[in-house]
Ligand SMILES: CSC[C@H]1O[C@@H](n2cnc3c(O)ncnc32)[C@H](O)[C@@H]1O
């Protein structure tokens with residue numbers, strides 16, 4: 268039996284208090300064994316958290332991890348123009364090897380910034396699952412189906428693949444990979460296909476993840492065509508369910524917020540992407556007040572342009588206040604909860620909290636820095652002052668993924684070089 272002791276640090280507890288404590292982790296079960304006063308516990312191996320704050324590993328509730336290859340390729344455009352003019356033509360040239368290279372780069376970036384779990388939507392999902400396995404991280408993965416612009420055979424094949432991939436990869440990477448059925452959005456997948464395939468996903472107890480109500484352009488056509496708000500339309504199809512979570516949820520009216528709360532449907536809030544594409548401001552405090560579980564996601568690196576969840580927490584707090592016209596809205600403790608416990612709840616993982624019995628997924632922040640001085644309130648620092656580069660150790664499932672800022676699960680230099688080569692060749696092919 269092998270046990271790791273995270274020693275000498277301050278620890279963020281589930282009630283958002285901070286105390287000096289050691290954390291003992293079982294590397295066999297991958298769970299936290301005990302949290303106790305300094306010096307009370309012994310382990311076979313130690314991780315030095317002196318001058319550090321031990322927090323739950325962050326949960327990125329919505330991303331497209333392989334889109335790191337498209338980082339900085341096309342900026343300063345709204346969603347539809349950006350997708351149609353820039354992103355989709357390049358994505359049409361992606362190979363499985365490209366996606367593997369982009370995924371590895373994204374996972375290294377996440378490990379370096381304290382993220383231990385992600386929910387991903389993309390293609391070539393087996394490559395992404397293999398990369399997650401090597402990274403030692405936890406993920407919810409799926410193949411994203413789009414039917415617009417496709418004939419009936421191709422449209423069905425996409426949805427069937429989304430079901431098949433979800434069935435096949437559930438439980439991969441020793442149980443660290445879970446899956447979702449993934450219609451891309453309510454406007455990019457036709458009603459006839461949703462009506463046919465969603466019941467099959469529900470029959471198989473598959474969770475569902477989709478983009479919804481991201482821009483005004485995702486609301487108006489549904490209201491025009493179906494005479495109802497998008498989430499009422501989704502609910503009639505059976506899409507809203509206790510295991511469903513929608514990405515973005517920017518343009519949700521009061522009736523849709525109630526529907527999310529009543530059905531137990533969660534929201535993955537993507538503040539940076541919503542700002543960069545000028546999509547809008549999600550009513551996050553209203554969602555939380557209604558009892559909706561709201562996590563935080565970076566979205567892909569092409570609309571962010573990084574995968575740093577500390578940036579995302581800060582953005583969520585800032586834009587949450589603007590949206591509510593209230594400086595007390597979406598406060599520091601709330602965004603930390605959104606990026607940890609709420610994200611874990613959406614993804615269905617027993618992580619997001621430092622407590623005996625929970626998954627041993629954690630990160631240690633080096634507090635010895637001018638921008639983290641003085642330390643009046645460490646929860647405030649997490650929301651407003653810490654950067655991803657302040658993370659010194661990252662642990663998932665009891666395994667050390669990064670120690671003293673060195674990533675142990677990948678050769679970081681090789682990953683960066685390979686991703687740069689793949690990105691350059693991809694852009695050249697797309698330009699031909
Ligand atoms: C097939 S995976 C996902 C698909 O979605 C595209 N995408 C990236 N960001 C967004 C976004 O904010 N809204 C909608 N779709 C997005 C991505 O490029 C893939 O094609």
Ligand SMILES: [Zn+2]
Pocket residue numbers: 329330331478514566567
């Ligand atoms: Zn997205």
